[in-house]
Amino acid sequence: MIALARKTLLHEWRRFLPAVLAVAFSGVLLLMQAALVFGIFGATAVYITASDARVWVGYPGTQSIELGRPIGPQAHTALLMDPGVARVEPFAWVGADWRGPPGTGGLSVFVSGIATRPDGMIFSSVLSASQRALLQEPFAVIVDRADLSKLGVPVGGQALINGDLVRIVGTASGIRALGGVNVVASLDTARQLSIDGGDGADVAYYVATLKPGADPARVAARINARARGYAAWTAPAFARRAVSYWMFQTGAGLGVIFLAVVVFIVGAIITSQTLMGAIAGSVREYATLHALGVGLGSLRRVVLEQAAWIGVSGLIAGGLLSLGLMALAKFEEVPVAMNLPAWIACAWVVMAIALVSGIAAVRVLRRADPALLLR
Amino acid sequence: MSTLIANDLRMGYTSGKLRAEVLRGLSLTVDAGQLTLIAGPSGCGKSTLLSILSGLQRPDKGSVMALSEDLWRSNRRSLDHFRLRHTGFVFQGFNLFPALTALEQVMLPLGYMGVGDRAARERARVALDEVGLTPRAHLLPAELSGGEKQRVAIARALVKHPQLLFADEPTSALDAANGQIVIDTLRRIAHEHGTTVLCVSHDPRLVTHADRVLEMEDGVIWNDRRAEPKSENAS
Structure with a gap:
């Protein structure tokens, strides 16, 4: 099976880069606010x-x-x-x-x-x-x-x-x-x-x-x-x-969750828009595949796989950036602290941002109507 | 043997308050092992006819029997399945994935048909060889000429071993030499593989190479010409 999703992602990385960055920065925001909250409340x-x-x-x-x-x-x-x-x-x-x-x-x-x-x-x-x-x-x-x-x-x-x-x-x-x-x-x-x-x-x-x-x-x-x-x-x-x-006594926990929701929405909107643009750019190729009998379900999987790869790349980029920022914050005596469950939770949210964006972007495939290629 | 039988096809489009009838009760049969050309001025309904005959667009009325299957009585899923198993398409725009090499473009549909990687690679090589592109198999679309891209697109259609091959203006984006190669290839596919090749074009170069020419105007076929049997090398 030709790895269409991955090869397209690598070949047209400029087109997908904004999505990767959106996911990465969402991850950084989530991790940093968690690190700050843990750092500040770690004092207790x-x-x-x-x-x-x-x-x-x-x-x-x-x-x-x-x-x-x-x-x-x-x-x-x-x-x-x-x-x-x-x-x-x-x-x-x-x-x-x-x-x-x-x-x-x-x-x-x-x-x-x-x-x-x-x-x-x-x-x-x-x-x-x-x-x-x-x-x-x-x-x-x-x-x-x-x-x-x-x-x-x-x-x-x-x-x-x-x-x-x-x-x-x-x-x-x-x-x-x-x-x-x-x-x-x-x-x-x-x-x-x-x-x-x-x-x-x-x-x-x-x-x-x-x-x-x-x-x-x-x-x-x-x-x-x-x-x-x-x-x-x-x-x-x-x-x-x-x-x-x-x-939870001070409401900071709720604040964290609230901000996480905001980051999720903003990240998912930017990522899905970028993905939609990328898919729209290849819609004639998708339509051709559909004409050749490849079902919409299989085409959707290509888009979702791309979203998953964007999530993984964004996760790695965001994680490395966060590690750097954590080191800088510690050097400047900013109270930051992190633990494994929080890293894992942030990683899940980041992957969810990417996958929700993928699900939203799948709609563009409806434009992949092969009959359009015949006009 | 007739592999495509259309009966009383009607199709119209509404644009604002205007209703345009594109197909007006059109019937035809298309035979296997021939390059059949539907020719006519733009707007005569030939592309619409092709999309209905190939299972891409549902007609307002009428039926299509393709390989003894009543296409427009099937649901969407079985139509997809029918196209996957039995049809190949060549479009005016080559519609190749920019990220894939010629070989990968041709292998791609086979993956969805459940053909294993090794077998797919072998079949793709044979298909590319058939369109004379073996030396270019490792190149991306950006590195291929227009004619080469269209030959990759033909190989991608051919590799499925389809019984029905549909081509929409396959030569209109090509120069004379490349157009000639594409026409010859399509005709050879019909004759050697017994494939039903149905081609829509207003390119006059094609008319002399087709085994049969259906001339269309205003939603009906007004002329049906069959070429004299001639030898393969006579073109």
Whole structure:
């Protein structure tokens, strides 16, 4: 069988190029908006993604870190008793009010109480051992470098959190939060800063690293099988919960879907118009084939095959362009992040754009009436 | 043997308030193994007649028996099937796919007939050889002359081994030499393969080469001339 669709596409690539570009740019738009949304909302899971804990245990049904509740010490015991767990560490989260120097007003801050030992799990990828050591000083805190101006206090300066005096002992990079400022302190400091005072934080978790070869999903399942008043998640699962909660809580998720629909429609219109033009240009040849007895169904398949090839080419071009843009965005510290399911979803939408365009363009074949060739 | 029998064909077109009768109760029979020419001035209805006889356009009234099959009682799908199995077409415009080589143009219809690649290639080579284009088989239409393109189009029609071959003004876009080659080829196909070759043209060069000339005017055939039997090389 002669590969008419593919050979025509290659030979008349100039004619089909606009369609490929339309598909490619649709793909880029879809991927980039997804990457931006994941990048921005990924900040809601920064506690999880910047830590090397593999299993998180918290209040049952917790959708995002700040929405948890304190849990009892029996969760700690359950983790310690699990054969897959290597080490367990508590993590406290306190929503608090920041008062800087006069004239800067109040700010909402999120205080993370973390273990200060050098191999502490929380924020392991953004805090060095020496920074952790600095936090052992009571009421010492570390903030993101980018948040200093917002807080109105330089390193070494003092401010009030929930009425207690704290001192900024250092800065880190990569702990920015969404909708507030992350402040890192020791577990003791965080508990002191809690409005309840004394023993309780607003939210408490236990996190664990695992022994070599232990499967986080299995450990979480074992903990959950006997859990009462607490629940366990693998780190990626807990991070996903946080991101998707915020995406849909804020309407950003709907925004993504809405824009995806707009991109789909625009992409499909441009692609189908280009395809129609290309088919109209070959309509006499198609009519000849039809005269020779090739059914309209077979001719439609040629058009749909062309659409599919346009989709594949656009997908490859758009994917490469997106990879380049992602690298550029990361270089410029634009918050972008991507995951495989999102890549796959975008790829499906791009192929759908191409195929819907093909289906729309098939109509032009009605003009391939062989009787027209005889006039 | 008559392979095409048309009976009382009527066809008209409406343009605005005007109704033009193109075929007015036309009947004819066409025999196998001959080059039959329908000649006449433009607008006399000869192309319409060809499209009705070949199963491309439905008449207002009348019937066509093609290879003992009542064409216009069939549905669209079986008409497509009939054309795929039994007919070849050569048009005034060559209508070749720009992306395909001469060999691929000729192989193309065979793929849709379910002929395997290897057999299709072999049949296409034979067909191209028959129109004298073997040395040009690897070229794209843009690299072929007008006459060569029309010979590729003939090979594309021929490769199906059709019993009916329809040609619409096959020489009008060609110079004298190429026109002559095309006429000779069509006639040879009729005589050697026993194909029914029905050709529509106002090209006077064709008239002297046809085995039979049907002269048409105002939607009717007013003259039916059969050539004296002559030897193949007499032209």
